[in-house]
Amino acid sequence: MLTPDFIRSAAGSVGFDACGVAALDELPEDLLRSFCEWLRRGYHAGMRYMERHLQKRADPRLLLKSGARTAAVTLLSYKPQRRQPLHLPQVSCYAYGLDYHSVVKQKLRSLLAALQAEYPALQGRAFVDTAPLQERYLAAKAGLGWLGKNGMLISRELGSYTFIGVLLLSDEVKSDAQEQKSKCGACSRCLSACPTGAILDNGVINSRLCLSYGTIEKYSNPLPDNDAGAARHAGAAKDEKPSAAGYIFGCDICQEACPWNRRAKVAAHGEMQMLPPLLTLTAADWLAMQADDFEKIFERSPIRRATLQGMKENVRNFEF
Ligand code: SF4
Ligand code: SF4
Incomplete structure (x- = not known):
């Protein structure tokens, strides 16, 4: 039976910095309500795609044809070794290198292949920032960190300079995640x-x-x-x-x-x-x-x- 330890170890071997497992379910009502309110207020600005596929966002199990039961959530750090000289026009450090969509997706596919090598019947689908998924919520649920006051997922070890990748899996995996309380405290x-x-x-x-x-x-x-x-x-x-x-x-x-x-x-x-x-x-x-x-x-x-x-x-x- 597929275990969180096996998934974590495979994720480490394909190059991810952290990985956790979350059981999939309908999105909690309060979270969905806040998301809809965010849309209603127009806080998504011109990102109209955020309005689409609300049903799948509300129930991410629908994102896999056969029904997804588990999310393997991965983090890849992009905290840079060096920064641009400060007198130059600045680019966010997530964009210093190659496009993370393809980098993370490739690693997620390798992770799926590693899992399928042991569990051939397993089905999966990789997502990086492109699906109606609440990735940060799933990452927190998978025990990878907490949601900071700036809306970012914050990991104790990796901070918030991380790309979140999600691999939805057809098999049920008993999660061993311990959800973390916010450590923002009085900081603002x-x-x-x-x-x-x-x-x-x-x-x-x-x-x-x-x-x-x-x-x-x-x-x-x-x-x-x-x-x-x-x-x-x-x-x-x-x-x-x-x-x-x-x-x-x-x-x-x-x-x-x-x-x-x-x-x-x-x-x-x-x-x-x-x-x-x-x-x-x-x-x-x-x-x-x-x-x-x-x-x-x-x-x-x-x-x-x-x-x-x-x-x-x-x-x-x-x-x-
Ligand atoms: S929310 Fe963060 S990323 Fe957006 S403008 Fe403010 S400081 Fe910059
Ligand atoms: S409140 Fe402080 S600890 Fe929390 S996300 Fe903001 S800066 Fe980080």
């Missing part, structure tokens, strides 16, 4: 650090105000002022000269403020290593970039999603 650093007031109560994020949304999904919207850059540099080492640089793709400000990320392990995954041009690209370089260079440099990067035109608009929205 992420809320104070957010330059746009996008973090509301109880980990609710208003994407219409969030720079992550503004710079990636809806780049043509005017961005809030450049306090983002100031906050980004508030934690800079004393010998680093603060500049007015802001984020032009994503935003790490609330995560950088979180004490759990300071003590988190650094990722050593080759796929997450920074693309070398990100060490040198200035605002002027971005503005002068030609389409074929953009394609060449960011061919396998999540930055491609924002398009070159979008990145240029983001650069123009800040003063460098």
